[in-house]
Amino acid sequence: MAHPGHNHKAEALERRSAVANMSRRSLAHCQDKLAARGLDVKNVQRRQAMAQQLRKGALAKRDFDTVLNTTHHSTLTGITPNIDPSTLFVGNNSCVLAPETTEGPYYVVGELFRSNVTDDMAGIPLYMDIQLINTNTCEPLEGVALDFWHCNATGVYSGVSASGNGNSDTDTANLNATYGRGIQATDIEGALQFQSIFPGHYMSRKSHSWP
Numbered sequence: 001m002a003h004p005g006h007n008h009k010a011e012a013l014e015r016r017s018a019v020a021n022m023s024r025r026s027l028a029h030c031q032d033k034l035a036a037r038g039l040d041v042k043n044v045q046r047r048q049a050m051a052q053q054l055r056k057g058a059l060a061k062r063d064f065d066t067v068l069n070t071t072h073h074s075t076l077t078g079i080t081p082n083i084d085p086s087t088l089f090v091g092n093n094s095c096v097l098a099p100e101t102t103e104g105p106y107y108v109v110g111e112l113f114r115s116n117v118t119d120d121m122a123g124i125p126l127y128m129d130i131q132l133i134n135t136n137t138c139e140p141l142e143g144v145a146l147d148f149w150h151c152n153a154t155g156v157y158s159g160v161s162a163s164g165n166g167n168s169d170t171d172t173a174n175l176n177a178t179y180g181r182g183i184q185a186t187d188i189e190g191a192l193q194f195q196s197i198f199p200g201h202y203m204s205r206k207s208h209s210w211p
């Protein structure tokens with residue numbers, strides 16, 4: 001142990017209690033400050049540039065009428081090719097830091113610092129723009145490393161040999177795989193990006209990712 005006699009269990013309980021008692025549960029109180037700093041405008045510009053770059057080649061061309069007549073589980077209406085980018089990209093679907101829970105059985109230590117974690121995985125392309133904001137100061141968090149991992153389209157995690165991971169616990173062929181795993185650090189605006197594929201589901205769990 002690095003610190004003999006240190007009570008790690010008590011420390012973990014204290015940390016969970018501190019996070020659980022955080023009064024802020026959204027970024028609603030930060031909107032004026034974020035707008036004054038120009039972060040809303042920068043978010044729109046960054047996300048619009050990302051979307052335009054993807055449309056140049058990364059995303060397959062689709063029939064406009066078909067897309068409009070397909071349910072995408074969104075309440076946003078009136079979308080046209082000429083819509084103001086701020087309508088699409090200014091909002092933040094905020095996830096507030098929650099007390100620690102299990103990190104899951106398929107976490108792997110020492111992943112690569114990279115934004116593209118596809119490793120030639122087949123599936124629906126997924127592009128993420130993530131921003132970290134301190135809910136107490138309303139300031140972006142720069143230099144925070146976010147460890148991101150999820151399974152492939154068929155619900156199998158890389159780097160793991162286990163009976164519940166789509167293969168038997170004696171199958172070691174998957175141990176050296178790294179798909180769906182990566183680490184990125186936030187920039188001065190608290191932002192980072194990941195490129196992957198939409199994760200599939202597996203027994204007893206819905207589709208999800210772990211940050």
